Amino acid sequence: MKKKYLPLLFLIAFLTMLGFGIIIPILPFFAENVGASSFEIGILFASYNIMQFLFAPIWGALSDRIGRKPLIAFGLFGFSITFILFGLAGSYTEMLAYRILGGIVSAAALPTVTAMVADVFPPEERAKGMGIIGAGIGLSFVFGPAIGGFLSPYGFAVPFFASGGVALLTFFLILFALPESLPKEKRTGMARDKQGNLLTVVFGPLSLMYGIMFVVSFAFSGLETTFALFINDLYGFTSKDLGMMFLVMGIISAFVQAGLIGKMVKRLGEPLVLTIGLVLYAVGFFSIPLAANFWALALTLSLFGAGQGMIRATGTAMITQRTSQGQGVTSGAISSMDSLGRILGPLAGGAVYQWTASGPFLVGGILMVVMLVLFRTRYHRLPQQAQG
Template sequence: MSGTKKSLPILFAVMFLVMVGFGIIIPVLPFYAENVGASPTQLGFLMAVYSLMQLIFAPMWGRISDRIGRKPVIMIGIFGLSVSFFLMGLSSQLWMLFAARIIGGFLSSANMPTVMAYVADITTPEDRGKGMGMVGAAVGLGFVFGPAIGGIFSKISLSMPFYIAGTSSFITFFLVLFLLQESLTKENRNEVHSENASLWQSFRGSLSILFILQLFISLSLSGLEATFAYYAAKKAGLGTVTLGYLFMIMGVAGAIVQGGLVGILTKKYGEGVVIQIGIIVSAIGFGLILLIDSFMTAAIFLTIFGIGNGVIRPSISALLTKKSTSGHGSATGLLSSFDSLGRIVGPPLGGWLFSVAIGLPYISGIILSIVALILYQMYTLKSKKIASTN
């Protein structure tokens, strides 16, 4: 664990830069795709295909990192991300844009699970939540600054943000190459694997419930993200610029909580308590969102939701890597896969619910949160039952 103090800040910088790259293209991609002939439906598929690649390949990359080490897999992920951004910037036809997104989704799905596995390698069980929270904070801040940068450079040309994102990722690749040390010793690389170990080995016993819990949390969050712009416009007359400020406020608040509070709370009370508090606070946030009537109420209520939601993923990651015996990469890869599944299903489901009644995505968010709480109780009961029989 001696490399913890040195490696965590480097990992923070790496994930921040990776997510800045993601964020840069967010405000530009719909207009860029439209320019090369994409319809709204095709744009939806263009967004979804990236998450689909993450869903399929994140467990594979996590497992590979258990075998060959974290550093080379992180480098593959970041290099692939850089290449995909440049390919998108060069795309003049829709199929080229789809090809770039597929390549980017396939290779960059290595990043998140491997970085989380790296954190698990270099932290003690007591400090695991703090390390996972720092990664979450880097992700949140990257999404705060990225879209602002993308918006500024899109004024030069619509392709410029993609080149900026590609360059940023390329620089990050060299940051990993020269500054990040390998966290997984050769002795530890194969000790958790047998010849016939399944890719889904992590999905067994009581731990399987935690993966499903993450799916429900991801479903509720992505449903909100897909519909909130329309909801805020109807309820409070908020425009795109104001919405940008709202998500920036939520992102900063979430990053602060993840970077500081998660570590303190998990160390004092344990991940289970923090997961449950997070679910309850985000459920309250969903309920409050139904009462939005101005920018101020939107900012406060969305931030309450963001704080609650923000502590859940790092705490689940920390708990999984503590309890799983199939390798940190396998566990975090499978978790990323379930998160991606929620991000694929959530937006169309949220959109459909919104079309039925504008408050339904947030009422369903409350219901999904209650289900998540019940799932956690099931996890604790099943864990105790397994422990008592051993």
């Protein structure tokens, strides 16, 4: 597989997460329509992330054995079927069952795309590849919710059918256009010598890097949960205003990941670019309670857009460069840390917000400073980069 297929991987990442983004603004209303309480709606969101957390490393390990393409295709096909079934659901019990099943099968897709990038790009160029994939994901969360909102007047089920259709089209794109990135001769050795369960992978020599990926996801998920409440309670901003702010953030994030990461890493190196990303996150968190108008808040969110691109691309690259595990296992573990953060972050953010409205953002800023100090004092102890 040649690097010329990176645009195809970008498209696959974009289309995969576009289907997910489409249903984000619709799912609560759809579930409420069948009688679900706010707590039950929270369970729908959490159950998907819990399944992603549990199953991403399992599918990643399997991709080290049988190749990347079958797992990506399986994940997209499962995503398609479960989302279409969710659209047809007539009760909360059905919704929860399809949501759990969807989390299990779709966990095979995106982490395996990340593993493909690690297969194709040598260590010194990997951050650029991860940045391109991250840009696809970022853009999907710019356009997905907008598409979902546009389709919702036609019925709450329609966005889910659209998501399933997009996933099915992506499935066929993978079948006919995407080559395999892991040669057969490399699979047996990985399966035999480079396997590890989630605990041994995450708490091994790269625990610092996995910790950063978790804390960043945890803190930002807390922000996502409470930011809308914050700007409405204090300033009266509406969901439309919030959508515009996140649109600005998503565009900036995609621009940084697609256009700047490669150049920045080439000039500064991954550790310094990751440091800059953590600084931007810290400044963003501490600035939110100080911002008092639309543009100040939008500018603050733009710091997260830029920082997110830097942290995710370089953090993923640094882990995949240094791992002693198969790239599938490694990418699955990264995905699990992200999912765990998205499970716990909203719970913590909501709890702290009840105590003080600015609390989630101050906690997020403190966590970023802690991660920044730990990274700058300990990153030189990380394992050396693998060759090739």
